[in-house]
Amino acid sequence: MMIKPKFQLDDVKAKAQGLWMDTIFPRFNIEVRFKKKTPCPACGGRDRFWYDDKNGNGDYFCQQCSAGDGFSLIQKVTGLSFPESIAEVAAIVGLDATSNITDADREKWRKEREYREKEQRELEQKMRENIARKAESTFRNAYQGDFSLYLKNKQVDKDPKIKITHDGNLLIPAYDEHGKIWNVQTITPDGQKLFIQESGGRTGGCFFVIGEVQPDLYDAYIICIAEGYATGMSIHMATGHPVALSFVANNLPKVGAVLRQKYPNAVFVYCADDDSAKENTGLKYAEEAQAITGGIIVLPDFTKIKESVA
Ligand SMILES: [Zn+2]
Known part of the structure; x- marks a missing residue:
């Protein structure tokens, strides 16, 4: 026309x-x-x-x-x-x-838009599921070694639920609240941290627990929540409390929310990484998480650690 x-x-x-x-x-x-x-x-x-x-x-x-x-x-x-x-x-x-x-035109455009959005969501879900499968088989089939230079340098133990590959990489699964593996973090001997195809894979709300959460119906029990493995294991070794790892700072609030659903009576201790040199992202996300779930925030005092190793 x-x-x-x-x-x-x-x-x-x-x-x-x-x-x-x-x-x-x-x-x-x-x-x-x-x-x-x-x-x-x-x-x-x-x-x-x-x-x-x-x-x-x-x-x-x-x-x-x-x-x-x-x-x-x-x-x-x-x-x-x-x-x-x-x-x-x-x-x-x-x-x-x-x-x-006409109204019919508008209705048609709305339906078309909904269809495009649905298609996109399905595609993303498929990509996440693919990576979940890859993560599961990578972890299950890893040819096991027993020495990690990373653990030695950081002076922390190996949690029995993680794996060391024959070439010295750590493999740490990222689980959802139902125990499904969605991704696996590799930590190389020199400390590089990688997820499988980070862009398409799911890590949001996924975590790994060092030690074991033993829910108590009557008494308060503590779950520490930290970002990375070495920090988390140091906290576990020092306190004996289970430590949930969020892997990255911006995942702290999501992991906190998921764990709050799963463990309504637990006291959460957010162990924020000290990123004061770079805009304090660790503290920022710990505060965001605390606002959702309650609990307390502790910041490591790295000056004390430095003094003690000097
Ligand atoms: Zn566009």
Whole structure:
């Protein structure tokens, strides 16, 4: 269908300023959030879309389907032509134009968007399951060695539930609350830490427990929560308490939340890494976790440790 605009594009743009997010996009069932990473209304995904309206024309950026203004987003999502998108927006902002889209159109676009999002979620789930299988078989089939330079350098014990490979790597499984392995962390002899294909794999909310949690229905019992193996094992050796590892700092709140569900009566002790040199991420995430689950935070005093080894 050909529509000859009875107005100038510049007039439509001027009238549309400030109306894109709350008035114009919703008419096409397009949802955007201001300066937040979201799925792309046109091509789905997870964090690939960014709406900032930087020129006031409904401007956005998508890592997958590139950047554009509000007219281009409407065209991508709905399949309308450029003149059609201008005419529709003109009608919405009160310029002399007749709208040709119907509720049925809007409903169709909404369904299409839901389908794209569902497809994307299924794809991601498949990737996570693939990596979970790989992690499980890597851990199960590891050809065992018995010496880890990393453990020796850090002067910490081997938990019986982790493995040392024949070439001296540590393998530490990342479990969910049901005991399913989703990933496995490798720590090389020189201390590099790697997950299997970090991008597609799941680590969020997954953990490993050094020692054993023995839930007590009546008395308070302590679970320490730390980031990495060496720190966690030092705490376990010093205190005898079980230590759950979150592997990375930003996983502390998720692991705390999962463990809170599983052990409602436990007292949590978050053993934050001292990252004071780099923006205190350890403490920041420990505080976030503590706000969710309660418990206490302890920070290691590395100056004391330094003095004692000097
Ligand atoms: Zn896109």
